[in-house]
Amino acid sequence: MNFVMGDVYAVLTAFCWASAVIFFDISSKKFGSLQLNAIKNLIGVGGFIITIIVFSIPIPKFSLDELTVLIISGFLGITIADVFFLESLKRMGSSISALVSTIYTPSIFILAFILFDETIAVESYLGGLILISGIAITVYKVPKNITRKNLYIGICLGIIAQIFTAYSVLTVKPILEEHPILYVALYRFSVGLIGTIIICIIKYGFNDLIQNYKNGLRNYHLVLGSILGTYLSVILWLAGFKYTLAGRAAIYNQLSTVLIVIFARLFLSESLNTRKIIGILLAIFGALLVTMVDQA
DSSP: OOOOHHHHHHHHHHHHHHHHHHHHHHHHHTTTTTHHHHHHHHHHHHHHHHHHHTOOOOOOOOOOHHHHHHHHHIIIIIIIIHHHHHHHHHHHOOHHHHHHGGGGGHHHHHHHHHHHHHHHHHHHHHHHHHHHHHHHHHHHHOSSSHHHHHHHHHHHHHHHHHHHHHHHHHHEEEEETTSHHHHHHHHHHHHHHHHHHHHHHHHHHHHHHHHHHHHTTOOHHHHHHHHHIIIIIIHHHHHHHHSOOOHHHHHOOOOOOOOHHHHHHHHOOOOOOOOHHHHHHHHHHHHHHHHHHHOO
């Protein structure tokens, strides 16, 4: 295998995010989607600040252009993309939403080529295709009680969310090469947090927002999910894009969908039938194929 540290970070991202999704799934029974987003973003920003202080990481000097990119990236990738994703999830359900999320990897391929003229080996593209096919087999289930309108709107919102997420992380890739990952994460999520708070205040009111934070910070499932999903996974996610090719990182990131299925079986007692097992094995084979290719 030709693993580089960026590959390791990308795989660890998938594990952290999949674990976080299980905790978020449990927490979602007590909190709305926007409320969950507001709480996890606050914990993530707090985690970034504490880590920076503990390790005495000096404040980098971002140029005006870099700050502009970070603001746009945070707004598109965290405030807008998260809202679109959550609305898509609400309209379609988790299975179809997971299937739509596979647009993330080809979006990274295309945008990385447009922005950086980046290409990866043909075998890696093949591995990515096999992995996505495995995910489709694993998560696809004919939707029940979903109207045609909700399905079409949900698919469109889900696709836009994944494209915005892909674009937002790729735009900061050059900045990651020059500045500490933690500050890039902090600036992006601070913008995303502010945007989410504004939306929550408009929708729920200020007093409800404060009460939501009080209740959320007492919920250990939500706190653990936020630490894993918004703090650790974001650091690892950005590190993956910093230390390996964007296409390879995206393929490994996509493994989180398969891991969610496995973790849901282990911790939430969800079914794991033959179709899902075949899909999981295909996805793992696709990821292994990528690891056997030398990085370009």
